[in-house]
Amino acid sequence: MAEVKRFDNRLGLWGWLGGGRWGIERYAYILHRLTGLGILAYFLMHIVVTSLRAKGIYLWAGEDAILAKPIFKVGEFLVFAAFAYHAFNGLRLVFVEMGFAVGKPIEPIYPYKTSLGVQRPLFIAMMILAAIFFFAGGAEFLGLVK
Amino acid sequence: MNETKYWTWFMAAGVVILVLLGLHMMIMHLGAFTHLFVVDKGVEATAVVNSQSRDANLFFTITYVLLLGTALFHGLYGLRTILFELTLKKSMEKALSVLFIVLGLGLFCLGTWAAFTAHANALKAPAPQAAVSEGR
Amino acid sequence: MSGSHQTAHDVVFHVRRYTPERDKAPYIQSFTVPVHPGMTVLEGLHYIKENLDQTLAMRYSCRMGICGSCGMLLNGKPTLACNTQILDIADRELTVGPLPNFDILRDLVPDLMTMFQKHRALMPFVKRDDEEDVNDPAGEYYQSPEELEHYLQFSFCIRCGCCMAACPTLATDANYLGPMPLAQSHRWNQDTRDGARSERSSLAGGSHGAFRCHYAGECSRACPKGVDPARAIQHLKRQLVVDYLHLAKRKKPCEKQHGPGAFPKDPKIPEAPPFTLP
Numbered sequence: 001m002a003e004v005k006r007f008d009n010r011l012g013l014w015g016w017l018g019g020g021r022w023g024i025e026r027y028a029y030i031l032h033r034l035t036g037l038g039i040l041a042y043f044l045m046h047i048v049v050t051s052l053r054a055k056g057i058y059l060w061a062g063e064d065a066i067l068a069k070p071i072f073k074v075g076e077f078l079v080f081a082a083f084a085y086h087a088f089n090g091l092r093l094v095f096v097e098m099g100f101a102v103g104k105p106i107e108p109i110y111p112y113k114t115s116l117g118v119q120r121p122l123f124i125a126m127m128i129l130a131a132i133f134f135f136a137g138g139a140e141f142l143g144l145v146k
Numbered sequence: 147m148n149e150t151k152y153w154t155w156f157m158a159a160g161v162v163i164l165v166l167l168g169l170h171m172m173i174m175h176l177g178a179f180t181h182l183f184v185v186d187k188g189v190e191a192t193a194v195v196n197s198q199s200r201d202a203n204l205f206f207t208i209t210y211v212l213l214l215g216t217a218l219f220h221g222l223y224g225l226r227t228i229l230f231e232l233t234l235k236k237s238m239e240k241a242l243s244v245l246f247i248v249l250g251l252g253l254f255c256l257g258t259w260a261a262f263t264a265h266a267n268a269l270k271a272p273a274p275q276a277a278v279s280e281g282r
Numbered sequence: 283m284s285g286s287h288q289t290a291h292d293v294v295f296h297v298r299r300y301t302p303e304r305d306k307a308p309y310i311q312s313f314t315v316p317v318h319p320g321m322t323v324l325e326g327l328h329y330i331k332e333n334l335d336q337t338l339a340m341r342y343s344c345r346m347g348i349c350g351s352c353g354m355l356l357n358g359k360p361t362l363a364c365n366t367q368i369l370d371i372a373d374r375e376l377t378v379g380p381l382p383n384f385d386i387l388r389d390l391v392p393d394l395m396t397m398f399q400k401h402r403a404l405m406p407f408v409k410r411d412d413e414e415d416v417n418d419p420a421g422e423y424y425q426s427p428e429e430l431e432h433y434l435q436f437s438f439c440i441r442c443g444c445c446m447a448a449c450p451t452l453a454t455d456a457n458y459l460g461p462m463p464l465a466q467s468h469r470w471n472q473d474t475r476d477g478a479r480s481e482r483s484s485l486a487g488g489s490h491g492a493f494r495c496h497y498a499g500e501c502s503r504a505c506p507k508g509v510d511p512a513r514a515i516q517h518l519k520r521q522l523v524v525d526y527l528h529l530a531k532r533k534k535p536c537e538k539q540h541g542p543g544a545f546p547k548d549p550k551i552p553e554a555p556p557f558t559l560p
Contacts, residue, residue: 005302006385015453025499040221051260099520105435108508115513116499145178150487231455
């Protein structure tokens with residue numbers, strides 16, 4: 001076949017953000033990636049910081065500690081929130097990607113019901129659990145519970 | 147077929163992390179509700195005295211190492227997945243894989259050494275006085 | 283004349299045009315189309331081609347949602363132009379573009395060859411070890427209605443490419459197999475007549491296979507035939523993991539054949555009359 005000139009029409013990173021279409025599972029996927037990256041970035045630093053305790057250095061403990069400053073405390077809470085979301089959404093993904101929550105193949109009759117509708121209750125349940133964790137952590141962060 | 151293997155363990159690691167990191171979060175960030183594994187309830191769970199009491203407990207040393215290993219695998223494999231979806235050259239993919247393995251093993255060794263050293267130090271140190279700090 | 287040809291109002295079509303010999307990048311050209319109720323986007327594009335600009339290039343064929351030719355991006359959603367009524371998705375303005383995640387050959391025509399090549403690489407046909415019997419069959423392979431249900435939904439695929447256009451992974455990873463090839467891989471794996479599941483799994487379970495799917499679900503939303511490729515891919519992942527852990531129940535394709543003498547004859551059925559032709 002003769003070489004035909006063409007234009008590369010891939011959406012690129014804009015495609016990760018929906019490219020114009022928005023579904024809740026797609027938001028969930030984007031947020032899962034963002035929280036994962038955030039937790040990983042924190043975790044790599046966390047390993048180094050907590051390993052210093054073997055030398056008796058506790059950078060986070062006590063009121064004068066570097067890591068007790070408010071900005072770091074807020075950052076820690078964000079990591080906690082990211083974990084709450086990532087963990088429960090991840091649990092949903094384990095069920096879904098093992099074929100448990102997507103339903104059996106059906107005969108498609110219009111208007112089509114997809115597997116997204118079948119796993120939606122699981123999604124909502126997981127988000128409720130994540131919200132409970134989030135608010136509990138928030139209450140402690142704000143000092144509402146001692 | 148390798149990808150099936152990595153991904154199966156990636157998923158299993160995720161479930162293990164859910165349990166262990168969930169416990170870690172409940173101790174550290176939900177301590178006001180749970181008061182788990184703290185010897186001095188008057189201070190934060192992350193205070194030195196509480197941290198050292200957990201370090202003295204072999205259960206924590208082992209589970210920290212387990213959590214470290216599974217979380218490093220899960221996190222770095224996840225990052226690798228995200229980066230590989232950017233249509234990289236084969237040489238770049240290889241280089242990234244090597245980098246992640248080196249980084250992962252390096253941090254795992256550091257964390258494991260620290261966990262066992264902290265455990266040994268905590269066993270040598272005098273036992274903390276149980277209970278109350280004043281005025282908190 | 284019936285009321286169906288009464289013009290409701292004019293809708294402006296913002297069509298993404300691109301001529302490779304002339305343009306560096308696609309651009310938008312707008313056309314005003316008189317729209318009546320029930321008019322599909324494809325009819326609107328025909329109006330443009332017949333009355334406003336004969337150079338508009340697009341693919342279409344059956345105009346009834348079965349051939350899969352007219353997949354386009356309509357107001358940001360990849361779907362079939364013949365299957366979509368203009369007034370269902372637009373009021374005064376409609377953007378029409380070629381399917382994303384494929385190279386554009388011209389105007390609204392995407393290059394779907396990459397999708398077909400990936401599909402072909404996954405052997406989308408019944409493949410068995412008993413070559414002689416496949417080439418010179420003595421009878422039929424038996425498949426129960428329950429066995430058919432395991433893959434029937436996925437066999438309704440018309441290869442339109444809308445799922446591929448909607449997939450977020452394909453937006454950045456050109457080598458990802460994509461929802462259509464993977465769903466079809468699962469369709470053939472689940473077909474009890476087929477025996478090539480482990481052959482397909484090296485590609486389907488490989489570094490650009492099923493595990494690059496993260497269940498964003500856009501493919502199932504976009505599918506105009508209700509094939510639900512997202513469901514197929516999750517089941518495919520399950521099958522791959524189960525095979526890896528050596529827990530699979532069915533390892534061989536079905537063996538039963540219908541043919542003369544294959545089953546004992548029911549005595550209530552009378553004998554066939556003799557042949558009347560030599």
